[in-house]
Amino acid sequence: MNTNRENGSLYTNIQNKIATIEFGHPASNSFPSELLDRLTTELNSISNNNEVSVVVLKSEGERAFCAGASFDELVSISNLEQGKHFFSGFANVINAMRTCKKLIIGRIQGKTVGGGVGLAAACDYVLATENASIKLSEFTIGIGPFVIAPAVERKIGVAGLSELTLDATSWKNAYWAKEKGLFAKVVETQKELDNEVEVLANKLASYNPEALSQMKKVLWEGTENWKNLLAERASVSGELVLSEFTKKALAKFKK
Structure with missing residues (x-):
């Protein structure tokens, strides 16, 4: 179900001990703050739901998995408090994924940028298609992927994080992401992707939930x-986004 609501959409479907969380936004499945807050709340709730053994995180549509944080909201930040709050959104989601008592499978069907790469990195097991290229483009607008860096580094190491961050204008393909350990498996089509996700989720749901x-x-x-670490990083980003450099870079992008 696609959404045109400016705050996006979030649906959870629970069947056979599998909770499928699907998020969506008309701007390439990017996240305004409200949608990040809703996802955080949903993950915290599922963590304590005895009817759930495993979580599948996916996004709407055939194209982008996630374009990161909402550009419109980023542009409108005018003070440090707003900046910290904005960047805390992804910090809260990553922490909710980390502390969720259920294993999380990521289903990545397409391109993933910025905070979206952080979401993929915070999943416990990621299945992707060949179209799932990734990019950390934060440097191009005068900020950096500070909040998501710990999650990305945990999966692909400092060298991988460095390569992604410093080469801020280049896409890395799905096989690069697999080689580095961000993706566990890459398949050709979305049909295969859905099949693989279903098979894995059902297997996990059949295991001892306490062991999981x-x-x-x-x-x-x-x-x-x-x-604490991610909250500190949100403050760093919140300050940088107010810099002259970033304001100019954002104005260029907006044009």
Whole structure:
């Protein structure tokens, strides 16, 4: 179901112990703050739902998986408080994914930019199509991927994070992302993607939920400081977005 609402849409469907969360926005499935808040709330709720063993995170449509944070909202930031709040959106979602007691499968059907790469990195297992190229373009507008960096680095290491961040204008293809460990499996078509997601989700849902939950804890060991770390990073981005450089760069993009 596509959405034209300016704050986007979020639907959760629970069947056979699998919760499928689908988000959407007419601007390439980007995230305004309100939609990030809704996703955070939904993940926290599912974490404590005994009817759910595994989560599938997906986005609407055939094209982009996620274009990151809302550009319109980014442009309208006028003070530090707004800036911190805006960048805290992805910080809160990543922390909710990290602390969610259920394993999260990411279904990535297309291009993914900025915060979208952070979402993919915060999933526990990612299946993607060949069209799922990734890019961290934050430098081009005078900011950096500070909030999502810990999640991306955890999956692809400092070298991968560095390559993605510094080469801010280039797309890396899905096979690069797989080689680096961001994607677990890459398939050709969306039909194959849906099939793979379904098979994996059903297998996981058939396992001992307590074992899954304990494994989730093991996978995320060493990230206990992220609540504070990501909040600090949101402040860094919140300051940078107010800089003259960024204001000029955003104005150019807007044209």
